[in-house]
Amino acid sequence: xxxxxxxxxKLAKELTVKNLxxxxxxxxxxxxxxxxxxxxxxxxxxxxxIKHFAISSSGNAALAAACYIKEINEKREERIKLExxxxxxxxxxxxxRLENFRNMEISVTMHDRPIQTLFxxxxxxxxxxxxxxxxxxxLIGYEExxxxxxxxxxxxxxxxxxSSGTTAEALAKYFIEKNKSIQVHIVQTFSCHPMAxxxxxxxxxxxxxxxxxxxxxxxxxxxxLVKLIEKSKGSGxxxxxxxxxxxxxxxxxxxGIDISTNSALSVAGLMQATYTGQTWDGSVVCxxxxx
Numbered sequence: 001x002x003x004x005x006x007x008x009x010k011l012a013k014e015l016t017v018k019n020l021x022x023x024x025x026x027x028x029x030x031x032x033x034x035x036x037x038x039x040x041x042x043x044x045x046x047x048x049x050i051k052h053f054a055i056s057s058s059g060n061a062a063l064a065a066a067c068y069i070k071e072i073n074e075k076r077e078e079r080i081k082l083e084x085x086x087x088x089x090x091x092x093x094x095x096x097r098l099e100n101f102r103n104m105e106i107s108v109t110m111h112d113r114p115i116q117t118l119f120x121x122x123x124x125x126x127x128x129x130x131x132x133x134x135x136x137x138x139l140i141g142y143e144e145x146x147x148x149x150x151x152x153x154x155x156x157x158x159x160x161x162x163s164s165g166t167t168a169e170a171l172a173k174y175f176i177e178k179n180k181s182i183q184v185h186i187v188q189t190f191s192c193h194p195m196a197x198x199x200x201x202x203x204x205x206x207x208x209x210x211x212x213x214x215x216x217x218x219x220x221x222x223x224x225l226v227k228l229i230e231k232s233k234g235s236g237x238x239x240x241x242x243x244x245x246x247x248x249x250x251x252x253x254x255x256g257i258d259i260s261t262n263s264a265l266s267v268a269g270l271m272q273a274t275y276t277g278q279t280w281d282g283s284v285v286c287x288x289x290x291x
Contacts, residue, residue, distance in 0.1 A: 001148050002036075003027050005285070011254035012284075015267075016274050019283040021152055022255075025145075025290055026263060030067040032060040032290025033167055037132060037141030039068040044137050045128050046072075046080065054083040054121050055130040056114040059094030060213060060262075060290050062086065065130055066101040073105055082106045083121065085114040091212055094291065133164035133220045142170030150175075154282030155182055157234065159273075161265030161289055162186035163214045165195050165221040172228035183234035186225070187269030190240055194219035198226045199236030210241050213262040213289075239268035247271060263288040 003024045012020035025033035038061055042053065055065050062084045069082045084098055088110060098108050111117045122129040132138040149155060149171070160168045165186065172184040188196040189209035194217055229236065239247070247267035251259050259267070266286035 030064040034061040034064040037138040038064040040141035052081040056118040132166040139170040146174035156280040156282040157183040159266040164216040165225040187265040196236035211261040237269040243268045
């Protein structure tokens with residue numbers, strides 16, 4: 001098992017849940033749950049002869065790619081190249097971590113429109129974009145995460161902070177294929193909620209969210225994901241900054257863990273679900289995704 005499934009009975013009692021687990025993807029060797037899919041994508045494309053990658057990322061996916069490319073290049077003579085394109089609003093802590101990887105093979109550049117720049121760069125057939133939102137190879141990597149979650153006794157629901165929806169789609173798809181009755185719940189922010197809109201009434205007030213990794217407004221996976229969530233009997237939730245902070249405080253109080261704003265989305269979603277009367281007689285998981 002790559003990351004632990006940690007039970008927190010005190011927090012479960014606080015949130016009126018029978019059994020509550022954190023899936024600690026923040027402890028993944030590559031820094032977040034993106035370490036599940038990005039290395040798989042890179043491996044698959046290297047097998048096809050690709051030696052030059054580019055990625056536009058708010059941080060976690062780029063960090064996973066940089067960690068893995070560095071690891072690969074330390075083991076082979078023919079080096080793999082990675083271009084990391086970040087936006088102007090990337091958090092300073094993530095940018096600093098990315099810059100630590102900067103060398104002959106790994107570059108980090110800032111752009112006003114990183115996605116558009118990525119599109120231009122990858123018109124060159126020798127440069128491959130690492131985009132989870134459009135590439136179904138990314139789903140493969142999350143199958144291992146699904147298998148680890150299934151080791152939790154009587155798992156009934158998983159809450160996931162969601163941007164592109166790739167992780168949620170992969171988990172829901174895997175659970176359904178394995179005939180597991182496990183709800184998948186996505187949680188988005190007031191700044192970015194194109195997928196959760198399918199489950200939440202209109203009239204959501206906009207605000208700049210403190211969960212800065214939720215940035216994908218394109219919602220390319222929306223149609224597939226919404227159908228899978230509905231089939232799982234899960235739902236979608238939108239968390240305000242106040243709710244995210246509350247989730248962090250309650251988590252700290254009952255577990256001693258300081259979780260990031262992005263990780264706190266899963267807890268905020270669970271809090272909303274229990275407030276509206278949802279109950280489970282088995283186990284619930286909140287995905288602690290990373291920074």
